[in-house]
Amino acid sequence: MDSISNILSNVLDFLPYVGWVILAIMILVFIHELGHFLFAKLFKMRVEKFSIGFPPKIIGTTVGDTEYVIGLTPLGGYVKISGMVDESMDSDQLASEPQPWEFRSKPVWQRILVITGGVLFNMILAAFIFIGLKATYGxxxxxxxxxxxxxxxxxxxxxxxxxxxxxxxxxxxxxxxxxxxxxxxxxxxxxxxxxxxxxxxxxxxxxxxxxxxxxxxxxxxxxxxxxxxPVVGIVLLATPAAEAGFRRGDRIVEIDGTPINFFNDLRHIIGETDGSEMSIVWHRPDSIASDIPEGATRLGITDDGSIIYQTGIAARDNDGVFQVGIKPxxxxxEYSFSESITSGIAQTFSTTSVIFVSLKRLFTGKEDIRKNLGGPIAIAKLTKEAADAGAYSFWNIVAMLSITLAIFNILPVPALDGGHLVFLIYEGIVRKEPSLKFRMATQQVGMALLLVFMAFVIFNDILKL
Incomplete structure (x- = not known):
C-alpha cells in the first residue's frame, strides 16, 4: 500500500509539469508537421489534414482542401496527404488510378523530400534555437x-x-x-x-x-x-580588495601562511576572521602587471613569469559575513551575429553526434536501456526543471528534444518517416514500389511496435517516480 501511495503522490507532484511539456511538444510537433506540409504544398500535393495532437478533435477549420485540427492527445501530430499510405491505414483511394495531386503520382525524389521534411525542419529548428541562444546569452x-x-x-x-x-x-x-x-x-x-x-x-x-x-x-x-x-574574477568597488589593488586574473595562493588551492578555501578562511588584518600572497600574470599596488610588497617572480605580491588586508562585516570584495x-x-551562426550550427552537429552515440551505446548493450530510456513523464520533468531554471535552459532542452525527435523519426521502422524512406529508396533502386499489401502489413506491425514501445517507456517512467 505504501508503494501505491507513493506513486499516487508522485503523480500529483507531476501535474505542474504538464503545461511545460505540452508547450515543448506542441512546438516540436508543429515544426515537424510543417516540414511535411510545406514540401507537399511545394510539389502541389493535396494535403487533406494538418493535425497537431491526436483525436479526439478539440477544434478545427477547413481552408481550401485542408482541414487544420488541434487534437486532445498532445503526444504527436500528423499530415494526411492524398495518395499516401500512412498511420491512418486508409487505402480506399489507392484502388483508383493515381491523380496528379496525389503523393503516389509524384517522382520519388519529391516524395523523399516530403517524407524527410519533418526531420529536416526539426534539425533547422534546433539550429535556430542554438544560434539564438549564442547571440542572446553567449x-x-x-x-x-x-x-x-x-x-x-x-x-x-x-x-x-x-x-x-x-x-x-x-x-x-x-x-x-x-x-x-x-x-x-x-x-x-x-x-x-x-x-x-x-x-x-x-x-x-x-x-x-x-x-x-x-x-x-x-x-x-x-x-x-x-x-x-582561487583566481579573482571581479573586484567590487569600495571594498578592501579594491583598496589593496587587486585585479581580475590575480591568483591568491596564501592567507596567513595557509596555502589556498580553491576559491572556496579563501571564502572559508576570510569568512571566519574577525576583521583583523590578514597577510595575503598572490600571483599576478605578467600580462596585467604594472606598478606595485600601494601597500604591497613584491616578493619575486614565478617560473611562468607571474609576479608574486604580499599585502595586509582586513575583511569587513557584510550582514554577519566577513568579506574582502572579490568574486571568482x-x-x-560573446558572439557576433556571424559567430552565433557558426557556433550554433556546430552545436547542432555536436548534439546530434552525442545523441547518436548515446543510442549506439544503448543498442549495443553498453548501457542499461531501462535506466537510460525516458518517456513522456521523464521528458515532462526535465522540461519543467529547465523552465524553472530560465529561458536559456528551457530553449536549450527544446533544441535537444527537437534533434531527438528528428533522429527517432528517421529510424527505419515502419510507421515512422524512416520506414517510408526505406520503401522510397527501394522503389528508386528497383523502379518498382513494394506491393500495397506488404506496405499495409508493415505499417500495422510498425504501429504495434510503437504502441508497445510507448507502453514500455511510460510504465518505466512510473516505476522510476
Whole structure:
C-alpha cells in the first residue's frame, strides 16, 4: 500500500509539469508537421489534414482542401496527404488510378523530400534555437586554471581522481584554459572517457566506467569534477580588495601562511576572521602587471613569469559575513551575429553526434536501456526543471528534444518517416514500389511496435517516480 501511495503522490507532484511539456511538444510537433506540409504544398500535393495532437478533435477549420485540427492527445501530430499510405491505414483511394495531386503520382525524389521534411525542419529548428541562444546569452564557464575539486562517492572519485589533481588531457586532447574542461561528448567518447592528470609531479591516467551513461543518469548528471580556481574574477568597488589593488586574473595562493588551492578555501578562511588584518600572497600574470599596488610588497617572480605580491588586508562585516570584495573568475564569451551562426550550427552537429552515440551505446548493450530510456513523464520533468531554471535552459532542452525527435523519426521502422524512406529508396533502386499489401502489413506491425514501445517507456517512467 505504501508503494501505491507513493506513486499516487508522485503523480500529483507531476501535474505542474504538464503545461511545460505540452508547450515543448506542441512546438516540436508543429515544426515537424510543417516540414511535411510545406514540401507537399511545394510539389502541389493535396494535403487533406494538418493535425497537431491526436483525436479526439478539440477544434478545427477547413481552408481550401485542408482541414487544420488541434487534437486532445498532445503526444504527436500528423499530415494526411492524398495518395499516401500512412498511420491512418486508409487505402480506399489507392484502388483508383493515381491523380496528379496525389503523393503516389509524384517522382520519388519529391516524395523523399516530403517524407524527410519533418526531420529536416526539426534539425533547422534546433539550429535556430542554438544560434539564438549564442547571440542572446553567449557562453560562460569557469576556466580550468589549476587543480580540480573531486566530490566524494562520485563517478570521478571512483575512477581514481582526487581533489588537487591538475587535469592536463581529456581523451588524449590537451586541456585549454579558454575552453570548458569537459563536455558530454568527451564523456561519451566511443573509445572511452580517459582523463590525464598531474599529481604531485607525477603523470597519471584514469579511465571512466564502460556504463558511464547509466551511472550519470543514476547520479542525476553529476560527474564529480569541479573547477574552483582561487583566481579573482571581479573586484567590487569600495571594498578592501579594491583598496589593496587587486585585479581580475590575480591568483591568491596564501592567507596567513595557509596555502589556498580553491576559491572556496579563501571564502572559508576570510569568512571566519574577525576583521583583523590578514597577510595575503598572490600571483599576478605578467600580462596585467604594472606598478606595485600601494601597500604591497613584491616578493619575486614565478617560473611562468607571474609576479608574486604580499599585502595586509582586513575583511569587513557584510550582514554577519566577513568579506574582502572579490568574486571568482568566470569566462564570458560573446558572439557576433556571424559567430552565433557558426557556433550554433556546430552545436547542432555536436548534439546530434552525442545523441547518436548515446543510442549506439544503448543498442549495443553498453548501457542499461531501462535506466537510460525516458518517456513522456521523464521528458515532462526535465522540461519543467529547465523552465524553472530560465529561458536559456528551457530553449536549450527544446533544441535537444527537437534533434531527438528528428533522429527517432528517421529510424527505419515502419510507421515512422524512416520506414517510408526505406520503401522510397527501394522503389528508386528497383523502379518498382513494394506491393500495397506488404506496405499495409508493415505499417500495422510498425504501429504495434510503437504502441508497445510507448507502453514500455511510460510504465518505466512510473516505476522510476
Amino acid at each position: 557562453s560562460a564557464f569557469v576556466p580550468p586554471l589549476g587543480s580540480v575539486v573531486i566530490a566524494d562517492s562520485t563517478i570521478a572519485y571512483d575512477m581514481g581522481l582526487r581533489t588537487g589533481d591538475k587535469i592536463v588531457s581529456i581523451n588524449g586532447r590537451d586541456v585549454m584554459q579558454n575552453t570548458p574542461i569537459i563536455s558530454i561528448g568527451d564523456i561519451l567518447n566511443e573509445s572511452g572517457f580517459v582523463v590525464g592528470v598531474e599529481r604531485e609531479g607525477e603523470g597519471l591516467t584514469f579511465r571512466g566506467p564502460d556504463d558511464i551513461m547509466t551511472q550519470l543518469n543514476e547520479s542525476e548528471g553529476v560527474l564529480g569534477i569541479g573547477t574552483d580556481p 573568475i568566470v569566462f564570458y564569451e
